[in-house]
Amino acid sequence: MRKVTMDDVAKRCKLSVATVSRVYTNPEKVSPKNREKVYRAIEELNYQPNMLARNLRKLQTNSILVVIPNIMNTFFSYILKSIQNTAFENGYQVLLGDTDKSPEMEEKYLHLLQQKMVDGVIFLYPRMHPSEIQRVIDKHPVVIVGHQETPADIPFVINNNRLSSQTATEHLIRLGHRRIAYFSGPLGLSLSKERQEGFFSAMEAHGLAVDESLVCEGDFYFQSGYDLALQMLASPNPPTALVAASDEMAIGAMKAARKLGISIPDEFAVVGFDDIKMALICEPPLTTMAQPKEDLGRISVEMLIRMMKGEPLSSKHVILNDELVIRESCGFHLNRL
């Protein structure tokens, strides 16, 4: 029982390869009688079309590449999951490109486009410079998720970082906090800057001074939130609340507070960003700006598919809104705004 090709099934049912091929691509073009014969032959021989040949002939692979900073991060993997689901429903395979946040890796993966290994790519939170991206992809279908600094007109879908950060900050202000700290992500990233701006503008809008010593740059991860908070909370004039640009940092900060015997939310309120799985499970459950992860994934795939099919995009840039989910880390958790 060696490899069975389309020729074999053609012989088997005494038809040409062309008609056999047609029952796959244009079943309605072949007579019901012969179609039946072909199906039977396929069944009997347990034939499966060779995708390599099909791909070469059609010059497409029906697969897309997802370039992702880190699959271990549940925020990213949630989006990835949404992407995979949507892709699968539409008959696309997804190739995984975990970059460990390295621009070099990003570029390597992008080359799969010119090599025709994938028909398109979804680029999650790129670190590469936009103009570099443009240079590499050279008119291939790409949609970017989570980053809008794209002078080249690459389609993207993002959330409204500035607004959301503002909302988070205002939540704390409304709760009576005046001395509020802010932990940002790496400021090299535009989304970090946007979120930081949102914080500043909310403070300003309410006539609150920002103590610069209370705004620090982290790296989005747990440890940095922990370290930063440990130091800050032990200082002479600690903040009463914190806006963190990621849930992990927020949770790290809470852990630091607990270590110092500072109770949350009574003595220290914190709000995070992302709504990762842990936000619900940690102690106390974290109030956070929930990003529309599912939509980010789904919409990006839908856009990409349209591009790959050469259909027009209703809009090249999609901006989604986040939602403040209030749990217990800020107090007054029964108040729905």
Next chain:
Amino acid sequence: MRKVTMDDVAKRCKLSVATVSRVYTNPEKVSPKNREKVYRAIEELNYQPNMLARNLRKLQTNSILVVIPNIMNTFFSYILKSIQNTAFENGYQVLLGDTDKSPEMEEKYLHLLQQKMVDGVIFLYPRMHPSEIQRVIDKHPVVIVGHQETPADIPFVINNNRLSSQTATEHLIRLGHRRIAYFSGPLGLSLSKERQEGFFSAMEAHGLAVDESLVCEGDFYFQSGYDLALQMLASPNPPTALVAASDEMAIGAMKAARKLGISIPDEFAVVGFDDIKMALICEPPLTTMAQPKEDLGRISVEMLIRMMKGEPLSSKHVILNDELVIRESCGFHLNRL
């Protein structure tokens, strides 16, 4: 700037396609002088070989499929990450197949093998029946991770569930606990059964009776641990310790304990299984059996690559040992065994 093929670069440097092709596959077979010319032409034309053609010609894709129950689960995604890294280092792409634990999805993804879309697959924690797997893969390279019920001789790499569960239980026993609860995973899975056996055998070995009302079947996830513990801890005669077959369930149980005002580890000790990221971050940090996730991933890829190359396997079945990492959820956390 149209699609540039190997013919173009051949013309450009006034050589045949054969020699151009050879600088990719057997550079040493072409004279240094011409090799240089080819390189230059490639550079000038910005040529990238078309993988579709190459794949068809060589009847292989240099990519592997990873079938995975759920990428959102950091335990799985850790292994996936290790797989991706190893694959990348060896020049392989990884295609993602998230199944949401559905055997039907598993089977669909497995078909990519016969369709030649991938050269081999790594099958993480399959739910399909082994004989079904055998039927579908039909002599293609496959290695299974985390499941050994494979009458068909498919290579696998697993951890020693029975032993580890025993070790975890003994840790609690040594700490003086006698009334110990056990939360298992779905008992349809062989690894759940193995872990449960380990628990029972440890108890028996120490002459301890197992109260059947204290062993419950969960589903590995947070919520089930929470629900089970909430009920059990509120009962008249609660256990003083718990062995959970997953970290998520363990953390769920700790959360339930906290809700009931039961202090950990003083009134209730718990040990988990897996050593997921959250185990370090949760409160208190969880003592757990750490699986060799990195090795599980790396070794499975290494085995698969050998198989794809037709090289012999030094051993078809690899069994790795877990490691008890002692943190604070059982007390006496300064004691290294």
Next chain:
DNA sequence: CCATTACATGTATGCGTTTACAAAGATTCT
């Protein structure tokens, strides 16, 4: 100096499909 070998290159075939085109058969219309 020619026979033998080693090396470098070119020619041409095939990998397994899809599809444009041609051909043949069935159907409709005048």
Next chain:
DNA sequence: AGAATCTTTGTAAACGCATACATGTAATGG
């Protein structure tokens, strides 16, 4: 009935590369 049209099928040419084989050229040995 013959022309015109539609439907169904077959023939053959790609798709872009790798490679067996043939050819040509340089190096080696007697």
